[in-house]
Amino acid sequence: MPDAPAPGAPASSVPATPAAPAAVPAHFQTFLAFDYGLKRTGVASGNRLLGTATPQATIKAEGADARFAQVESRIKEWQPDALVVGVPYHPDGAPHENTRRAQKFARQLRGRFNLQVFEVDERYSTTEALSSGARDADAASACIILEQFLRSLT
Numbered sequence: 006m007p008d009a010p011a012p013g014a015p016a017s018s019v020p021a022t023p024a025a026p027a028a029v030p031a032h033f034q035t036f037l038a039f040d041y042g043l044k045r046t047g048v049a050s051g052n053r054l055l056g057t058a059t060p061q062a063t064i065k066a067e068g069a070d071a072r073f074a075q076v077e078s079r080i081k082e083w084q085p086d087a088l089v090v091g092v093p094y095h096p097d098g099a100p101h102e103n104t105r106r107a108q109k110f111a112r113q114l115r116g117r118f119n120l121q122v123f124e125v126d127e128r129y130s131t132t133e134a135l136s137s138g139a140r141d142a143d144a145a146s147a148c149i150i151l152e153q154f155l156r157s158l159t
Contacts, residue, residue: 037085038051038091041107041110044065046064047148048147052155060147086120086121093127094128130150134149
């Protein structure tokens with residue numbers, strides 16, 4: 006959470022930056038990551054031991070019910086210890102509409118599946134995925150998000 010502005014300073018003078026990640030318990034070994042989008046949500050699975058992520062089929066669903074039915078199926082299949090959600094920000098760290106959407110998605114995951122959800126700053130993950138020639142940029146972005154998260158655990 007950002008610091009409060011100095012007395013008399015306007016709130017807008019405080020830079021908006023992503024929150025620091027919560028501590029990840031050592032027994033959390035397997036993760037499922039999501040690159041949330043309104044029409045497509047990239048998915049990747051990975052584990053702490055290897056520090057790698059593997060792309061999974063992108064969820065192509067509009068509307069919460071259809072999307073969460075597919076998310077539930079993935080969670081049952083992979084049985085992760087926790088979930089990771091990429092949260093986009095502007096280059097200067099300021100939030101935008103997709104920031105709020107991804108954060109809402111993360112809250113809904115916590116509520117629906119009773120799993121811990123970690124949010125990761127995903128600035129430039131799609132750009133990186135596209136520049137690497139990924140055929141499925143959404144799944145590749147989810148891999149980048151998850152690998153970034155896994156690197157932060159070491």
